[in-house]
Amino acid sequence: xxxxxxxxxxxxxxxxxxxxxxxxxxxxxxxxxxxxxxxxxxxxxxxxxxxxxxxxxxxxxxxxxxxxxxxxxxxxxxxxxxxxxxxxxxxxxxxxxxxxxxxxxxxxxxxxxxxxxxxxxxxxxxxxxxxxxxxxxxxxxxxxxxxxxxxxxxxxxxxxxxxxxxxxxxxxxxxxxxxxxxxxxxxxxxxxxxxxxxxxxxxxxxxxxxxxxxxxxxxxxxxxxxxxxxxxxxxxxxxxxxxxxxxxxxxxxxxxxxxxxxxxxxxxxxxxxxxxxxxxxxxxxxxxxxxxxxxxxxxxxxxxxxxxxxxxxxxxxxxxxxxxxxxxxxxxxxxxxxxxxxxxxxxxxxxxxxxxxxxxxxxxxxxxxxxxxxxxxxxxxxxxxxxxxxxxxxxxxxxxxxxxxxxxxxxxxxxxxxxxxxxxxxxxxxxxxxxxxxxxxxxxxxxxxxxxxxxxxxxxxxxxxxxxxxxxxxxxxxxxxxxxxxxxxxxxxxxxxxxxxxxxxxxx
Numbered sequence: 001x002x003x004x005x006x007x008x009x010x011x012x013x014x015x016x017x018x019x020x021x022x023x024x025x026x027x028x029x030x031x032x033x034x035x036x037x038x039x040x041x042x043x044x045x046x047x048x049x050x051x052x053x054x055x056x057x058x059x060x061x062x063x064x065x066x067x068x069x070x071x072x073x074x075x076x077x078x079x080x081x082x083x084x085x086x087x088x089x090x091x092x093x094x095x096x097x098x099x100x101x102x103x104x105x106x107x108x109x110x111x112x113x114x115x116x117x118x119x120x121x122x123x124x125x126x127x128x129x130x131x132x133x134x135x136x137x138x139x140x141x142x143x144x145x146x147x148x149x150x151x152x153x154x155x156x157x158x159x160x161x162x163x164x165x166x167x168x169x170x171x172x173x174x175x176x177x178x179x180x181x182x183x184x185x186x187x188x189x190x191x192x193x194x195x196x197x198x199x200x201x202x203x204x205x206x207x208x209x210x211x212x213x214x215x216x217x218x219x220x221x222x223x224x225x226x227x228x229x230x231x232x233x234x235x236x237x238x239x240x241x242x243x244x245x246x247x248x249x250x251x252x253x254x255x256x257x258x259x260x261x262x263x264x265x266x267x268x269x270x271x272x273x274x275x276x277x278x279x280x281x282x283x284x285x286x287x288x289x290x291x292x293x294x295x296x297x298x299x300x301x302x303x304x305x306x307x308x309x310x311x312x313x314x315x316x317x318x319x320x321x322x323x324x325x326x327x328x329x330x331x332x333x334x335x336x337x338x339x340x341x342x343x344x345x346x347x348x349x350x351x352x353x354x355x356x357x358x359x360x361x362x363x364x365x366x367x368x369x370x371x372x373x374x375x376x377x378x379x380x381x382x383x384x385x386x387x388x389x390x391x392x393x394x395x396x397x398x399x400x401x402x403x404x405x406x407x408x409x410x411x412x413x414x415x416x417x418x419x420x421x422x423x424x425x426x427x428x429x430x431x432x433x434x435x436x437x438x439x440x441x442x443x444x445x446x447x448x449x450x451x452x453x454x455x456x457x458x459x460x461x462x463x464x465x466x467x468x469x470x471x472x473x474x475x476x477x478x479x480x481x482x483x484x485x486x487x488x489x490x491x492x493x494x495x496x497x498x499x500x501x502x503x504x505x506x507x508x
Contacts, residue, residue, distance in 0.1 A: 001336065001359060001385065002440040006495040007042025007211065008035060009393065010446040011057070011458070012070045013099050016475035020092035020100035024195040025072030027475070029202055034478045036206045038486035039496045043203060044211035044443060046393055046469075047293075048196065048286065052222075054464045055101050058215040058293065059260070061144070061222045063279050064137045066192035068112060069104055075195065081115035097455070099470040112191075116184045127183065130190045136278065137223070142185035143171070144223035146178040154221035156239050164238060166226070196286065204288070207497055211338065211443075212287030214279065216294040217244050217260035225261060231268065231275055232261040242303045245311040249344055252462035255302075255311030262303060265320050273320070273327040280332050288336065292358075295339035298324050299352040316346075325356045338387055342366075362388045362439065364430055365395045368410045368417070378417070379437035388439035390430040390448045393458040397447040398430040400454040427451035428489070435493040442495065449486060450477055 015022025015031060022028070035043055050067050052059035057067070073090060076082045090111060092100045119127070131138045144155070151158050162170040175182060200210055218224045220240050225232055233241045240261035247255045268276060283290050299321055304314035328335060341353045341360040353360060367377035375381065382388050390398050396405055403426075406414060414420065420429040427448040434442045447456040450473070459468045490496050 005041035006442045009044040011046040014472050018091045023072045024199045032203045037483040039490035047213045052219045055469045059219045062141045068188040116187045127187050127190045131186045140227045141223040142182040145185045146181035209288035211289040213291045216297045220261045240306045245304050256462040257311040277331045291338040296349045299349045364390045365401045368414045371413045379433045382437040382439040384440050388434045388437040388442045390434045390444040394461050399426045425451040
């Protein structure tokens with residue numbers, strides 16, 4: 001499925017820039033150039049969807065809508081939709097190391113409304129045409145967002161129960177009443193899709209493919225639940241009967257109470273998994289490779305009563321298993337997947353993942369719990385059809401794990417196994433270990449390339465810490481010296497793209 005290659009994991013939000021969060025502007029193109037110079041074939045992102053509670057890209061009000069915070073403001077100024085004074089007023093003077101979510105929540109959408117108000121009729125007609133092209137989700141999503149604004153609350157608390165149940169006349173009444181707000185949200189998606197398409201094309205032209213992430217669940221406060229309640233186990237009031245999570249695990253001995261509404265898998269199966277196939281089809285237009293989050297949830301999932309006080313009150317229930325995989329194979333034969341198959345898996349879940357035949361994940365931060373070389377996550381235990389990661393967005397950075405979390409015995413074993421020399425940098429030794437593995441694809445979070453510690457961790461699962469999802473890289477870190485070192489390591493272990501396999505000219 002993959003040739004021998006490598007890539008870097010970093011979300012758009014983590015890009016540098018002056019406006020409080022990374023964007024799809026020139027800094028994103030500079031990062032693509034950095035990856036190309038570094039000999040990388042892949043850029044892996046977190047979900048590009050509109051984030052939900054706690055700024056999480058895994059808790060979205062839509063399975064399809066892009067995050068407007070990533071829209072490049074400078075491109076809007078160049079198009080005459082914003083003035084440069086307005087753009088410059090959005091410069092954030094706080095820490096460059098964290099996304100300024102509080103600042104953005106107050107300032108960004110009002111600014112984008114100013115751009116919308118300047119759109120001429122020709123542009124608005126393109127927006128309307130875009131909405132018609134995406135009629136299966138965009139008009140409903142735009143109305144959903146306008147209604148949340150209008151009522152000042154989420155779906156389950158809307159005061160008009162006819163609207164909640166999608167009475168046809170009531171929906172039409174609000175759609176007419178809120179027509180300009182609906183068009184505004186369609187305008188945002190038009191801008192997002194235009195800019196993302198241009199950025200992806202730029203990356204592909206540079207030989208960099210995009211690995212995207214599809215969350216297995218959507219938020220209860222989402223257009224999907226409002227429009228398609230039959231897909232979920234919810235009441236007539238759109239409230240979940242049962243919610244998703246996981247039992248006690250490595251991250252949390254109390255389990256994790258995610259709160260997502262669970263799927264009505266019987267209905268999905270009756271429709272040939274049409275909603276899921278359409279979701280993957282939309283993602284294929286966004287990404288070159290799709291990582292399916294919490295893949296084992298297709299086999300079995302942790303069912304928690306919505307009224308429960310703890311995830312520990314849940315129980316395992318069977319999912320659709322191979323039936324959904326067969327639907328993907330039949331309807332989406334060109335889709336390229338990575339299965340996020342991490343966690344404490346049952347024997348049945350392991351068999352399901354093996355039968356599905358998708359590349360799974362090996363994570364180096366989890367490889368040293370056993371001290372006898374038997375861990376399946378150790379590089380020498382890797383298989384060609386799996387993906388070797390030094391870490392993920394949910395794990396500590398490798399430096400954090402090595403310095404702060406490993407036991408003395410684990411640290412000693414890791415030091416010997418990876419031949420760690422402190423003058424080389426712990427992160428680089430981890431990258432060498434991953435890159436030398438037999439796995440055809442090896443990946444590292446940018447934090448490991450930069451040898452960063454706990455302050456640079458992206459997410460701590462099971463928590464709502466305000467620091468989650470907020471890490472950003474400084475522009476000066478994405479320099480030629482780092483790129484050239486990455487190129488040499490990638491050359492050394494035979495992972496350069498064939499057209500860039502030019503010998504040792506990048507060796508330092």
